[in-house]
Amino acid sequence: NAGVTQTPKFQVLKTGQSMTLQCAQDMNHEYMSWYRQDPGMGLRLIHYSVGAGITDQGEVPNGYNVSRSTTEDFPLRLLSAAPSQTSVYFCASSYDLAGGQETQYFGPGTRLLVL
Amino acid sequence: GQNIDQPTEMTATEGAIVQINCTYQTSGFNGLFWYQQHAGEAPTFLSYNVLDGLEEKGRFSSFLSRSKGYSYLLLKELQMKDSASYLCAVRGNYGGSQGNLIFGKGTKLSVKP
Numbered sequence: 001n002a003g004v005t006q007t008p009k010f011q012v013l014k015t016g017q018s019m020t021l022q023c024a025q026d027m028n029h030e031y032m033s034w035y036r037q038d039p040g041m042g043l044r045l046i047h048y049s050v051g052a053g054i055t056d057q058g059e060v061p062n063g064y065n066v067s068r069s070t071t072e073d074f075p076l077r078l079l080s081a082a083p084s085q086t087s088v089y090f091c092a093s094s095y096d097l098a099g100g101q102e103t104q105y106f107g108p109g110t111r112l113l114v115l
Numbered sequence: 116g117q118n119i120d121q122p123t124e125m126t127a128t129e130g131a132i133v134q135i136n137c138t139y140q141t142s143g144f145n146g147l148f149w150y151q152q153h154a155g156e157a158p159t160f161l162s163y164n165v166l167d168g169l170e171e172k173g174r175f176s177s178f179l180s181r182s183k184g185y186s187y188l189l190l191k192e193l194q195m196k197d198s199a200s201y202l203c204a205v206r207g208n209y210g211g212s213q214g215n216l217i218f219g220k221g222t223k224l225s226v227k228p
Binding site: 033035 | 148156157158159160163202204214215216217218219220221
């Protein structure tokens with residue numbers, strides 16, 4: 001199993017450009033989520049999905065869109081990039097929403113710089 | 116509101132024991148996780164507590180007191196490779212889903228020879 005994969009690893013954008021961060025998992029997990037991690041801020045939830053066709057907003061959703069057409073994929077779209085979106089983005093997945101010690105598995109991250 | 120507090124930085128000596136504390140105030144509680152994150156890498160799971168008490172896993176132990184909203188991660192026989200950030204996260208009813216985790220800002224641990 002590859003686990004959780006993310007592409008690209010690094011990206012530089014200009015203000016106003018749009019792009020999609022890809023996330024895929026091969027563990028048949030129902031729950032998937034996107035976080036951003038900024039120095040001194042910890043991991044903050046952007047959007048999450050509890051299954052194919054179902055998405056919802058997290059703590060910091062503005063400027064981002066998501067969709068979940070399949071169980072495996074959960075892309076994150078930046079509609080019009082802004083310097084404030086410079087961050088490290090992590091995708092995570094887990095099998096069950098709230099059952100026991102089922103942890104979230106994190107992808108390797110995408111480092112995004114918006115100029 | 117949701118709030119998770121942990122110290123920003125800690126320093127310890129190789130071979131010693133260090134305790135990293137975490138206090139939380141969240142709406143709902145369905146487990147507390149500790150993750151390890153080396154610089155430039157993704158967080159990886161260390162431990163899980165849902166009932167009060169101590170969970171031991173090799174050199175790492177984690178304690179939970181739900182009535183006090185308090186947890187700690189205990190690292191024994193510290194090794195240089197333990198230098199990393201340690202993230203405390205609570206799973207509750209955040210955002211309407213019991214699957215969402217609320218993370219603290221992390222504690223950066225430096226292990227010195």
